[in-house]
Amino acid sequence: MNIQFLIVIAIVTAAVVYALVNLARKRKSFSPKSGCGSNCGCSGSDK
Amino acid sequence: MTTKSDRPITIALAGNPNAGKTTLFNSLTGMKQKVANYPGVTIERKEGLWRLGPGAANLIDLPGLYSLDATSLDEQIAREIITGAIPSVPKPDVIVAVVDATNLERNLYLVTQIFEFGIPVVVALTMIDVYEKEEHEIDVEMLSVLLKAPVVTINAKTGRGKNELARRVEEAIGTTPEIPYVFDAADEEAGPHGKIFARYKFISNAVQESTWHNDQRKHNFSDRIDRVLTHKVFGLLILVAILLVVFQTIFSWASLPMDLLEKGFGALGDLARAEMPPGILTDLLADGIIAGVGGVVAFLPQILLLFLFISLLEDSGYMSRAAFLLDKLMSRVGLHGKAFLPLISSFACAIPGIMATRTIESKRDRFATILIAPFMSCSARLPVYTLMIASFFAGRTVLGFISLGAVLMLAMYSIGIIAAIVVAFLLKRTVLKAPPPPFLMELPPYRLPNLRTVFQNMMMRAWLFLKRAGTVILAISIILWALMYFPRVVQNTPDIAAVSQSADGEVVTADAPLTDSEQLKHSYAGMLGHTIEPVIKPLGFDWKIGVALIASFAAREVLVSTLSIIYNVGKDQDAGSQTLIAAVRDAKTDDGKQAWTPLTALTLMVFFVLAMQCMSTLAVVRRETNSWTWPAFMLAYMTGFAYVAALITYQAGKFLGY
Numbered sequence: 125m126n127i128q129f130l131i132v133i134a135i136v137t138a139a140v141v142y143a144l145v146n147l148a149r150k151r152k153s154f155s156p157k158s159g160c161g162s163n164c165g166c167s168g169s170d171k
Numbered sequence: 172m173t174t175k176s177d178r179p180i181t182i183a184l185a186g187n188p189n190a191g192k193t194t195l196f197n198s199l200t201g202m203k204q205k206v207a208n209y210p211g212v213t214i215e216r217k218e219g220l221w222r223l224g225p226g227a228a229n230l231i232d233l234p235g236l237y238s239l240d241a242t243s244l245d246e247q248i249a250r251e252i253i254t255g256a257i258p259s260v261p262k263p264d265v266i267v268a269v270v271d272a273t274n275l276e277r278n279l280y281l282v283t284q285i286f287e288f289g290i291p292v293v294v295a296l297t298m299i300d301v302y303e304k305e306e307h308e309i310d311v312e313m314l315s316v317l318l319k320a321p322v323v324t325i326n327a328k329t330g331r332g333k334n335e336l337a338r339r340v341e342e343a344i345g346t347t348p349e350i351p352y353v354f355d356a357a358d359e360e361a362g363p364h365g366k367i368f369a370r371y372k373f374i375s376n377a378v379q380e381s382t383w384h385n386d387q388r389k390h391n392f393s394d395r396i397d398r399v400l401t402h403k404v405f406g407l408l409i410l411v412a413i414l415l416v417v418f419q420t421i422f423s424w425a426s427l428p429m430d431l432l433e434k435g436f437g438a439l440g441d442l443a444r445a446e447m448p449p450g451i452l453t454d455l456l457a458d459g460i461i462a463g464v465g466g467v468v469a470f471l472p473q474i475l476l477l478f479l480f481i482s483l484l485e486d487s488g489y490m491s492r493a494a495f496l497l498d499k500l501m502s503r504v505g506l507h508g509k510a511f512l513p514l515i516s517s518f519a520c521a522i523p524g525i526m527a528t529r530t531i532e533s534k535r536d537r538f539a540t541i542l543i544a545p546f547m548s549c550s551a552r553l554p555v556y557t558l559m560i561a562s563f564f565a566g567r568t569v570l571g572f573i574s575l576g577a578v579l580m581l582a583m584y585s586i587g588i589i590a591a592i593v594v595a596f597l598l599k600r601t602v603l604k605a606p607p608p609p610f611l612m613e614l615p616p617y618r619l620p621n622l623r624t625v626f627q628n629m630m631m632r633a634w635l636f637l638k639r640a641g642t643v644i645l646a647i648s649i650i651l652w653a654l655m656y657f658p659r660v661v662q663n664t665p666d667i668a669a670v671s672q673s674a675d676g677e678v679v680t681a682d683a684p685l686t687d688s689e690q691l692k693h694s695y696a697g698m699l700g701h702t703i704e705p706v707i708k709p710l711g712f713d714w715k716i717g718v719a720l721i722a723s724f725a726a727r728e729v730l731v732s733t734l735s736i737i738y739n740v741g742k743d744q745d746a747g748s749q750t751l752i753a754a755v756r757d758a759k760t761d762d763g764k765q766a767w768t769p770l771t772a773l774t775l776m777v778f779f780v781l782a783m784q785c786m787s788t789l790a791v792v793r794r795e796t797n798s799w800t801w802p803a804f805m806l807a808y809m810t811g812f813a814y815v816a817a818l819i820t821y822q823a824g825k826f827l828g829y
Contacts, residue, residue, distance in 0.1 A: 143647065
């Protein structure tokens with residue numbers, strides 16, 4: 125296993141982690157907030 | 172800046188739709204929120220800091236509303252903030268009522284309602300330049316006396332009146348406003364209507380006493396243009412002609428910079444190969460990162476030009492006329508008139524379009540609009556259309572002078588609109604059955620587009636596009652490259668050199684790498700592509716296109732980066748460096764046939780018009796409908812519809828001999 129291979133593995137792992145984190149964040153930010161009923165999107169943190 | 176209780180000052184901008192609130196908000200805060208010459212651009216509140224006196228105040232830009240009798244979601248948001256009903260947002264200390272001078276009576280109705288909430292009001296009179304150009308006059312001091320509130324004339328673009336507004340707002344903080352009229356016993360007895368009449372009576376008197384109208388005014392300029400542009404026959408012909416010119420211009424103007432960008436990224440890939448030692452890292456950089464991201468970034472000129480034209484059409488006021496032309500058709504299929512804005516917004520991106528459905532009061536009408544919004548061809552589809560057209564239809568004309576590419580592009584946008592109308596018709600007669608409520612559309616006046624706004628919109632879109640290319644597209648490109656590169660397969664072949672060195676003459680075998688195209692075939696992506704190939708073969712797609720199709724469900728433009736990577740990774744060593752367009756034209760299937768024909772390209776474009784290939788859109792539908800059922804339904808029906816339409820296109824084309 126040479127140095128190039130290790131760097132590539134690190135880059136690919138970082139890309140996978142980034143994609144998963146992005147997906148999880150998106151899922152969280154698009155989830156309806158409890159108690160806001162139909163008026164979602166009105167909270168200050170909701171950009 | 173704080174109140175006596177050390178709470179930061181909160182100031183809200185309230186006013187009718189298209190009164191210029193967001194332009195003023197941007198001017199006061201230095202922010203760059205989207206503005207356009209049509210009502211309803213702001214559908215969520217926006218906040219920013221306004222330097223006021225020694226400190227700064229929190230400035231809130233509210234969605235436009237005609238009255239505080241809230242019926243739609245955006246009106247509810249504005250009303251709740253004005254009345255202090257949202258616990259996380261302090262009740263405004265001062266409300267800056269943004270009033271369009273050219274529509275004084277209608278705009279002042281909201282102001283009178285705000286007076287009744289007991290919050291100090293400063294009236295900011297906008298569009299005064301347009302008003303004065305029409306040779307009308309307004310006595311600002313008299314209006315201020317009659318309203319019993321400060322009135323300031325504002326031109327957010329030139330900065331006129333900004334300091335005066337700041338001074339008046341500072342003076343108003345902590346004061347108790349005075350309602351300039353009283354409801355008498357008869358008004359109270361007449362119920363809510365009595366109060367409405369009383370407000371309008373006061374407004375009518377105030378406007379009569381403070382304004383002078385030039386009867387010779389040329390206000391018919393907009394009306395005369397509208398007679399042609401909104402004509403049911405000429406209007407549609409002009410709309411088609413404008414769109415053809417836009418698409419033709421996008422193709423002709425963008426071809427040179429796009430070519431340069433493509434060649435630039437190709438040279439960068441070659442440089443990486445020449446300067447770096449051969450190996451897996453070099454392969455990732457050249458075939459994965461540079462080819463993947465470069466393949467998408469090369470379409471930046473088209474994106475810039477598309478938004479240049481969209482911004483020009485929006486800011487001039489023409490976009491509302493285009494919506495007016497389609498409104499009749501939309502109402503016939505049962506769509507709410509207010510659906511036009513979400514659908515127009517969806518041409519840029521379905522996400523703000525879906526969020527803009529909050530202006531629609533009826534839940535069923537709102538959901539119907541949400542479900543058809545992704546049919547509008549968004550900017551992410553543009554690279555796909557352009558790649559296909561540039562590869563197979565470039566340089567050809569219709570009737571000798573209209574570019575075939577522009578006609579095809581117009582056809583794709585039209586297919587999306589027709590599909591939306593057909594689906595809306597079906598939805599409104601089945602699962603979302605409801606009578607469409609009456610709707611009055613406001614046509615904004617024509618005006619010369621503001622170049623700063625146009626430039627700002629273009630830059631914002633370019634930044635979003637590049638940001639996406641540098642983050643999501645980059646990450647997906649790396650993952651796709653890995654899926655196309657691994658596992659590395661070796662085959663046992665007789666090694667001639669080894670045979671000659673063998674003492675006993677025995678044949679020695681050694682591991683030899685496969686060619687790049689064979690490696691790709693045996694990669695994880697190759698396995699996936701071969702698995703779905705039977706499903707997509709009737710559409711004329713081979714497994715490589717299948718891999719790109721699956722990847723594009725993350726985001727549509729990923730198709731371009733995937734094809735770029737797939738044709739780079741699978742390119743055997745003897746093949747020279749070439750652009751993506753050339754690679755698509757030359758691509759072969761496993762049995763050596765041409766992978767792409769003009770018919771395949773057309774079929775792919777039809778699939779892309781209709782398919783639901785955007786995770787972000789599904790996520791926002793989930794939020795806006797508060798359910799997983801609707802996004803799941805949307806994904807299923809749109810993908811099914813796209814498959815059937817693509818199948819018909821390809822099989823009919825084959826049948827006709829293409």
